[in-house]
Amino acid sequence: MAVLTCNQLTKQYGHVTALDGLSFSIEPGRIVGLLGPNGSGKTTLIKLANGLLTPTSGSLSICGVAPGRESHALVSYLPERTAIPTWMSAAQLLDFYQDFYKDFRREAAEEMLAHLNIPARLRIKQMSKGTREKVQLIMVMSRAAKLYLLDEPIGGVDPATRDYILSTIISNYNPEAAVVISTHLIADVEKVLDEVLFINQGHLVLQSSVDEIREEKGMSVDALFREVFKC
Numbered sequence: 001m002a003v004l005t006c007n008q009l010t011k012q013y014g015h016v017t018a019l020d021g022l023s024f025s026i027e028p029g030r031i032v033g034l035l036g037p038n039g040s041g042k043t044t045l046i047k048l049a050n051g052l053l054t055p056t057s058g059s060l061s062i063c064g065v066a067p068g069r070e071s072h073a074l075v076s077y078l079p080e081r082t083a084i085p086t087w088m089s090a091a092q093l094l095d096f097y098q099d100f101y102k103d104f105r106r107e108a109a110e111e112m113l114a115h116l117n118i119p120a121r122l123r124i125k126q127m128s129k130g131t132r133e134k135v136q137l138i139m140v141m142s143r144a145a146k147l148y149l150l151d152e153p154i155g156g157v158d159p160a161t162r163d164y165i166l167s168t169i170i171s172n173y174n175p176e177a178a179v180v181i182s183t184h185l186i187a188d189v190e191k192v193l194d195e196v197l198f199i200n201q202g203h204l205v206l207q208s209s210v211d212e213i214r215e216e217k218g219m220s221v222d223a224l225f226r227e228v229f230k231c
């Protein structure tokens with residue numbers, strides 16, 4: 001069964017149509033890049049899949065379940081902006097996640113924090129922006145979820161750490177799960193992607209495997225994106 005299915009998904013904010021009849025599905029085991037210019041609807045799609053917004057029309061489901069209480073147990077979501085309580089230390093955050101999520105793999109999170117030399121006693125508010133992002137991503141990827149929704153996961157992270165973070169994403173998710181990554185840093189991220197969704201003004205422009213783009217078009221995803229969305 002598909003991990004995420006959208007059927008004629010439409011979302012309007014007043015007179016603005018952010019998503020316009022989107023239909024696609026994402027199969028287990030896929031790491032999918034959700035790519036599109038500013039304002040194309042990426043964050044809106046991620047928020048719908050996480051149940052933070054409701055569709056204006058059309059529908060979506062996660063492993064066959066409509067977004068809501070039941071799907072929350074299946075989805076691990078990294079918001080665009082840091083949303084963790086800043087007074088907590090990394091150690092308190094580990095406790096918090098462990099209490100809150102049955103599927104939280106504490107040892108995996110501790111190992112990643114140690115690898116990035118992030119002390120457990122350090123409070124979130126004492127951390128640099130990039131370190132906060134790393135901590136939050138570590139927490140999100142340490143859940144054994146079915147669908148990971150990562151909205152701009154590496155924006156504030158330095159290029160050397162990006163590679164570690166990306167390899168963390170690949171090595172820490174369960175092959176039954178799917179990962180959706182919204183990003184503008186296509187060149188950095190494309191090496192870990194299996195598939196891409198290009199969206200523009202709320203429409204799906206392309207769903208393709210990355211291998212197909214490389215083989216059939218002889219291009220990187222980054223080069224294709226620049227060609228398709230040339231200003």
Ligand SMILES: Nc1ncnc2c1ncn2[C@@H]1O[C@H](COP(=O)(O)OP(=O)(O)OP(=O)(O)O)[C@@H](O)[C@H]1O
Nearest residue numbers: 013016017018036037038039040041042043044045
């Ligand atoms: N709360 C809101 N109220 C009104 N319009 C909104 C709201 N949130 C988003 N929009 C509009 O919906 C459209 C899609 O926005 P969205 O944030 O989903 O795009 P995005 O692809 O994530 O953009 P970016 O790459 O800049 O983060 C835009 O036209 C945006 O202005």
